[in-house]
Amino acid sequence: MQQAIHALILAGGQSTRMGTDKALLLIEGKPLLYRLASQTAAFAQTVTIAIGSPQRESLYREALGDLAPQVNFVADQFPGCGPLSGLHAGLSVIADGYVFVIACDMPQVSAPLLKQLLSKIDSGADVIHTADQPFHALYQARIAAQVQAALEAKDYRLMGLLNRLHTIELAPLEGNRSDVFTNLNTPEDYNKYTAE
Numbered sequence: 282m283q284q285a286i287h288a289l290i291l292a293g294g295q296s297t298r299m300g301t302d303k304a305l306l307l308i309e310g311k312p313l314l315y316r317l318a319s320q321t322a323a324f325a326q327t328v329t330i331a332i333g334s335p336q337r338e339s340l341y342r343e344a345l346g347d348l349a350p351q352v353n354f355v356a357d358q359f360p361g362c363g364p365l366s367g368l369h370a371g372l373s374v375i376a377d378g379y380v381f382v383i384a385c386d387m388p389q390v391s392a393p394l395l396k397q398l399l400s401k402i403d404s405g406a407d408v409i410h411t412a413d414q415p416f417h418a419l420y421q422a423r424i425a426a427q428v429q430a431a432l433e434a435k436d437y438r439l440m441g442l443l444n445r446l447h448t449i450e451l452a453p454l455e456g457n458r459s460d461v462f463t464n465l466n467t468p469e470d471y472n473k474y475t476a477e
């Protein structure tokens with residue numbers, strides 16, 4: 282069965298540890314958000330950014346420049362509830378198919394990870410993830426209602442949600458996993474990454 286593949290970038294956090302908006306950090310002269318939108322647009326039918334607060338849209342449009350018209354921006358319906366709220370907001374506006382979810386503080390879409398996840402889409406599972414990082418994974422758009430139920434119950438744990446869904450957990454990715462799952466949470470993370 283042919284499955285549509287979409288991308289969802291979670292970008293509604295507070296960046297407290299970084300002290301400045303992580304989505305706008307410059308890597309090789311481009312904002313992180315721009316890099317991820319461009320990398321995901323290369324394989325995804327649509328790219329959605331879960332921006333948290335609607336006030337961020339104009340700032341992020343500016344950061345995306347020429348890519349902005351290709352991107353959907355969606356605000357959280359459960360503000361302040363963390364990444365699960367961003368997952369909910371994104372899945373709610375995507376009609377069907379699988380959604381590749383990535384955090385805005387991850388500097389790189391990993392081709393090997395994507396390939397491993399996509400190898401299982403014929404299963405039709407609700408979620409396909411590796412043992413490394415269950416949020417950075419493929420989610421069926423149709424599970425938006427279950428994510429909403431978890432948020433309404435104030436249960437913000439991803440593992441609690443996954444336990445109620447049909448999931449496929451793949452073995453940890455081989456090779457240097459820090460390349461794939463690196464995320465930039467602090468100024469030290471950013472300085473180290475950009476110095477490499």
Ligand SMILES: Nc1nc2c(ncn2[C@@H]2O[C@H](COP(=O)(O)OP(=O)(O)OP(=O)(O)O)[C@@H](O)[C@H]2O)c(=O)[nH]1
Pocket residue numbers: 291292293294295296297298299303331332333357360361362363364365366367368370383384385386466
């Ligand atoms: N849409 C949305 N995304 C969120 C929310 N909270 C976190 N995220 C995103 O989820 C990813 C992981 O977030 P964290 O690093 O745990 O939190 P953060 O708020 O970004 O950073 P800290 O304030 O330093 O904890 C990042 O891409 C965030 O932008 C939220 O409430 N809504």
